[in-house]
Amino acid sequence: MSPMSPMNAQNWPQFSLRPLAGQAPRTALIRPVAPGEAAKVLALQEVAIGPLMFPITPQEVQDMLAGGHGCILGVWVGDDLIAFLAITVPDLGEHNLGHDAGLPAEALPGVAQWTAVVVHPDCRGNGLHVRLLRHSLDRLDWPQVRRWLATVRCENAFSLNNFLAVGARVVTRMRKYDGHERFLLMLELPNSH
């Protein structure tokens, strides 16, 4: 697969966050995490992952930031990373969730995966998960991608609702990664075949 750049957007979208009690309003911005910012992704995951997400490894973060097989979109307040959405474009092997979704072999190269999403607890309730999902669908310039897949622990209602809100649907339930039961979600772009 040829390298793909998520960096096509010139003007990163800015928006206001709900102010924390007694504090000034904050302006946030969505932009991709750069290769030198891996430590910020891992630090945010460390403090904010909670019990319902399977963590991404430092190596996976490095691979996504290197480009070519994915990217990580960040929500930034100044230099502070307050949320991220990690995206993988898998090869055709076992990590491609298209196998679990029962996709035919010819559809597997058109799969992208929402691999991880984390919002700092102080910033939850701003719709950042949905905002990041929409950004990935609208702004990433990846013409070969026809289907987006993700898994969500069945009890993770906050995350599930956000995937459903952008149009993903539950394909099946299965035990995956750490053995917990998960929904497999898929969003098919128009004219997918």
Ligand SMILES: CC(C)(COP(=O)(O)OP(=O)(O)OC[C@H]1O[C@@H](n2cnc3c(N)ncnc32)[C@H](O)[C@@H]1OP(=O)(O)O)[C@@H](O)C(=O)NCCC(=O)NCCS
């Ligand atoms: C899933 C997650 C990214 C959603 O964050 P978000 O985009 O800020 O969520 P929303 O804006 O949709 O929040 C809607 C409401 O649910 C609340 N909420 C969201 N996540 C919550 C959580 N983990 N615990 C308690 N309440 C939560 C918000 O405060 C908000 O409440 P309000 O309407 O009263 O203000 C976030 O919960 C998170 O980072 N969880 C830990 C990692 C994880 O499980 N990721 C998903 C892997 S599939």
